[in-house]
Amino acid sequence: MYRLEVKNISKNFGKTTAVRNLSFDCKEGETITLLGPTGAGKTTTLRCLAGLEELTSGNIYLDGKNISNIPPNHRKLAMFFENYALYPHMTVRENIAYPLRAPGRRKEFNEEKINKKIEEITELLQISELLDRKPTELSGGQKQRTALGRTLVRKPKVFLLDEPIAHLDAVLRHRMRGEMKSIFKKLKCTVIYVTHDYREALSIGDRILIIKKGELVQLGNAEDIWSRMNNIFVAKLAGDPPINIFKGILHRGEGNFEVELKKQKTNIVFESKKENLKEWEEKEIFLGVRPNNMTISTIKKPNSINGTLSAVEAMSSSYEITVSISEGKMIKIKSKINFKDLLNKQIWVNIDSERIHLFNYQNGESIYHGRIL
Amino acid sequence: MQKTDKKSKIKVRLENVNKYYGEKRDIHAVKDLSFYCRDKEFVAILGPSGCGKSSTLRMLAGLEEINSGTIYFGDKDVTNMHASKRNIGLAFENYALYPHLSVYENIIFPLRVKGATDEDIKNNKRLDELIELFKIDKSTLNSYPKALSGGQAQLTSLVRCLIREADIYLLDEPLSHLDEEMRVTMRTTLKIMHNKMKKTFIYVTHDQLEAFALADRIIIMNFGVLQQAGSPSDIYAKPVNKFVASFIGEPPMNFLNIHTEKSDSNLFIHGGNYKLSLSDRFKNKLEPDTKYILGIRPERIHVSFNKNDFSESVMAKVDVFENLGEINQITMKLGEEIIITEIEPNIKFNQDAEVYIHFDADHMHLFDVKTLECLDNKF
Numbered sequence: 001m002y003r004l005e006v007k008n009i010s011k012n013f014g015k016t017t018a019v020r021n022l023s024f025d026c027k028e029g030e031t032i033t034l035l036g037p038t039g040a041g042k043t044t045t046l047r048c049l050a051g052l053e054e055l056t057s058g059n060i061y062l063d064g065k066n067i068s069n070i071p072p073n074h075r076k077l078a079m080f081f082e083n084y085a086l087y088p089h090m091t092v093r094e095n096i097a098y099p100l101r102a103p104g105r106r107k108e109f110n111e112e113k114i115n116k117k118i119e120e121i122t123e124l125l126q127i128s129e130l131l132d133r134k135p136t137e138l139s140g141g142q143k144q145r146t147a148l149g150r151t152l153v154r155k156p157k158v159f160l161l162d163e164p165i166a167h168l169d170a171v172l173r174h175r176m177r178g179e180m181k182s183i184f185k186k187l188k189c190t191v192i193y194v195t196h197d198y199r200e201a202l203s204i205g206d207r208i209l210i211i212k213k214g215e216l217v218q219l220g221n222a223e224d225i226w227s228r229m230n231n232i233f234v235a236k237l238a239g240d241p242p243i244n245i246f247k248g249i250l251h252r253g254e255g256n257f258e259v260e261l262k263k264q265k266t267n268i269v270f271e272s273k274k275e276n277l278k279e280w281e282e283k284e285i286f287l288g289v290r291p292n293n294m295t296i297s298t299i300k301k302p303n304s305i306n307g308t309l310s311a312v313e314a315m316s317s318s319y320e321i322t323v324s325i326s327e328g329k330m331i332k333i334k335s336k337i338n339f340k341d342l343l344n345k346q347i348w349v350n351i352d353s354e355r356i357h358l359f360n361y362q363n364g365e366s367i368y369h370g371r372i373l
Numbered sequence: 374m375q376k377t378d379k380k381s382k383i384k385v386r387l388e389n390v391n392k393y394y395g396e397k398r399d400i401h402a403v404k405d406l407s408f409y410c411r412d413k414e415f416v417a418i419l420g421p422s423g424c425g426k427s428s429t430l431r432m433l434a435g436l437e438e439i440n441s442g443t444i445y446f447g448d449k450d451v452t453n454m455h456a457s458k459r460n461i462g463l464a465f466e467n468y469a470l471y472p473h474l475s476v477y478e479n480i481i482f483p484l485r486v487k488g489a490t491d492e493d494i495k496n497n498k499r500l501d502e503l504i505e506l507f508k509i510d511k512s513t514l515n516s517y518p519k520a521l522s523g524g525q526a527q528l529t530s531l532v533r534c535l536i537r538e539a540d541i542y543l544l545d546e547p548l549s550h551l552d553e554e555m556r557v558t559m560r561t562t563l564k565i566m567h568n569k570m571k572k573t574f575i576y577v578t579h580d581q582l583e584a585f586a587l588a589d590r591i592i593i594m595n596f597g598v599l600q601q602a603g604s605p606s607d608i609y610a611k612p613v614n615k616f617v618a619s620f621i622g623e624p625p626m627n628f629l630n631i632h633t634e635k636s637d638s639n640l641f642i643h644g645g646n647y648k649l650s651l652s653d654r655f656k657n658k659l660e661p662d663t664k665y666i667l668g669i670r671p672e673r674i675h676v677s678f679n680k681n682d683f684s685e686s687v688m689a690k691v692d693v694f695e696n697l698g699e700i701n702q703i704t705m706k707l708g709e710e711i712i713i714t715e716i717e718p719n720i721k722f723n724q725d726a727e728v729y730i731h732f733d734a735d736h737m738h739l740f741d742v743k744t745l746e747c748l749d750n751k752f
Binding site: 038170171177178182198199202222223225226239240241290292310312313314316320322332334344 | 557565568580581586587624670672693696702718
């Protein structure tokens, strides 16, 4: 039995459909991240689960029980928003204890039990030393942990989070991402987590649900999303810089295949044992190559595209290189080597043809994936 | 005098510049600041909010008086020169667009000021190029700035700055209001424009990724004081103190509390329950029985299930394993310390797995616990 089952839910706002016939399930202890661009329907989906939005159609089941018409406060789902609201006049301890002191829980929790709970949770969140501080005396990360503590202390059956770390600065966001994942696993939480950041989605999610215009596009683990994406939309959503896309024609060669890139006047040769490529032969397709599957050389090699090196941007331990190819098109390459000396020079971009992706020219759906990793 | 170099002549130079704010001049915003910028160089001034980076840019622009020190453009002392005489292009975070002029009129304003006719403007190739490259929506050209989103207004302000034929371009967080995708795209565009224009750019930002990506050299400030000036790779590899080391890099540098032991020829370090031998660089140079901070970048740490993979290793426990697509990241616990490292995507580790980690001894940094200075250069 699944902890949470979402069956064909839709949500309309007037004539606009925010969520369309969405179905997925979530096992106990599993974390599912909802990833999509702004306006894709991620937050609306989460609000539907929480009961903050009434469903237009469809059903939601918690441990097999239909909760579609149960009010939010009786759903045993806890929602955590990005703009955490801590009570400013209360200490960390009081803030976290607050949900346990609700009138309905008085029988369940005496002071001793409350203190024990707080000890457990604050130790895990590494805020045990801050119990007597007020929110104004806390850093951004400490506030975030306190707010998490307040949600976690209720032991909800499902934990709903909407961009919980999006507004933190880069360093803190980085650290909290790992910490949250660790906490979810230690407490065996069942989590639905909304984000627009693909790294966060891949990192935290046991499975990632990609949503576009209110519809499910792909549901899979990080490897599926990264290496076996369903279509160009998913390919572009995950990756920084995003995957490079070229228009080409697929030909069968002798014992291999070739993608002819007319504009770039070159052919990319690859081997595939896949029979199903047959129907795409001599047809227009899109070729996708991730920036880390390309290298740069000053001499022509097989599977390479001619261009001008137009910018080198340093990253922490690598470089992002922009190459102008035909007709003003720019492509991005990720490299360990700084090619600054080749700035404004003619160079060749070599494509690792074992790691390419092919997509249907008409609808963008995947037709071929190269080697995984 | 700062040392010059054969590469290219100095275009901008600050010497012992000080800036105070407040009625009693009690806020020392910029302290004895000296740095230079070569001709055609892209220099980023990087630091957290309140570090004095925007004040510095405003002083360079002549919008802010300086309390002491000298500013040179080339060989000329411009300390007391009026802003309008400095021949600079300016773009600010908060746009400063003229509300009564249309977007188009705002953009061409610097050309008008120089007396350009309609004909000149029509023939200005850079104008079309800039509008195209910085994705100024042509349908908004006739509207007024108040109709623009924050991001559009910022790009308009940036184009207005770059259309000017200036000697030096001063930019203060010009991309900060764009959404992430657009910010990254425009960052590359700006870098390409700099290559094309071959002019001197000084760029203020709090975003290390932006500074890294754009700059030939980075000036890092904190509390009004220059921390370090150098190329991105220099700053990354040879930080002068813990602030610089921790401010640059994502994921950030790992810091471990360590102390030396009383020992004979070999000095061993340990913090908590692990021991490691030091690189030859440090041998016989550290004080015995003294505390230090060890800094090491994530990519300089190697991980394996197999102890025999390394000549020397310590055992750690995997706390978090993250699949980030092109790379995997592991957070490990080593005693009380937390260590983050990046590994190739084809290797997987489970939570709580016991692993052996090896520190690349040549890339360890040691910091003084009190001054937080990096000790690498002292040996």
